Amino acid sequence: MLDALVLFFSASIVNNFVLVRFLGICPFIGVSNQLSAAVGMGGATTFVLVLSALLCALANQYVLVPLGLTSLDLIVDIVLIAVTVQLVEIVVKKASFSLYQALGIYLPLITTNCIVLGLVLLNVSLRHSIVNSMVYALGAGAGFTLVLVLFAAIRERLTLNDVPTPFKGTAIALITAGLMSLAFMGFAGFTGSSV
Numbered sequence: 424m425l426d427a428l429v430l431f432f433s434a435s436i437v438n439n440f441v442l443v444r445f446l447g448i449c450p451f452i453g454v455s456n457q458l459s460a461a462v463g464m465g466g467a468t469t470f471v472l473v474l475s476a477l478l479c480a481l482a483n484q485y486v487l488v489p490l491g492l493t494s495l496d497l498i499v500d501i502v503l504i505a506v507t508v509q510l511v512e513i514v515v516k517k518a519s520f521s522l523y524q525a526l527g528i529y530l531p532l533i534t535t536n537c538i539v540l541g542l543v544l545l546n547v548s549l550r551h552s553i554v555n556s557m558v559y560a561l562g563a564g565a566g567f568t569l570v571l572v573l574f575a576a577i578r579e580r581l582t583l584n585d586v587p588t589p590f591k592g593t594a595i596a597l598i599t600a601g602l603m604s605l606a607f608m609g610f611a612g613f614t615g616s617s618v
Contacts, residue, residue: 427558434562437611440538441570442604447538450529451571452596460525461575462568467515467526469564471507471533472542476560478503479543480553500543508534538567574603 440446447468454464479500487493512530516523523530533539542563546556577599586595 427555430555430558431562431565434559435566435569436607439566439570439607440541440563441567442600442607443611444541446541447536447567449532450536451567451574451600452593454526454529455571455575455578455596457525458572458575458579459522461571463515463519463522464526464529465564465568465571467511467530468533468536468538468567469561471504471511471539472560472564472567473557474510475500475504475507475539475543476546476556477553478507480546480551480556483547484553496547497544500540504539504543505534508539538563570603570607574600577603 434440438444441448441451450464450468454460482499482503483493483496487496487499508531511533512523515526515530542560546559549559551559574596578596581595581599590598
């Protein structure tokens with residue numbers, strides 16, 4: 424139980440996929456203008472991360488390795504991620520059409536979001552079990568959502584403040600992201616090793 428908690432904390436805070444590993448930057452910058460869209464994108468991405476981690480771990484452990492087809496793991500992973508994203512897109516469209524419209528092009532782009540494929544490949548390279556793969560994915564999704572929500576809240580506040588003209592828009596967003604990254608990198612070493 425303690426190992427699962429350390430793995431979750433490591434994926435969400437210490438080795439945050441956005442601010443420490445620098446994966447998933449596109450939706451981090453693109454969807455963080457509104458807090459509601461950030462929450463929706465974080466939830467959708469977390470669901471995709473957990474489900475694709477499960478499906479890819481099952482496919483790897485019970486199909487590819489026993490049949491000696493591990494060279495096909497990247498292709499299989501990409502197909503499973505694409506199927507998972509299509510499922511999420513259908514569910515979000517039916518459940519909340521306004522959220523579906525707010526997420527716009529970024530929802531189908533979860534398929535090519537490097538955080539999803541990076542997580543699946545890290546699970547394989549770190550030799551996580553199926554349960555640890557899902558805990559790691561849940562931690563990565565929680566960290567992604569946390570960072571996205573914090574960044575969206577900061578950006579909403581920045582639009583109300585008097586920012587010097589050269590720093591308005593994307594410039595202040597990138598400066599803020601850099602400062603957030605420094606803050607998250609301050610957690611390095613908490614888990615004893617990089618997981």
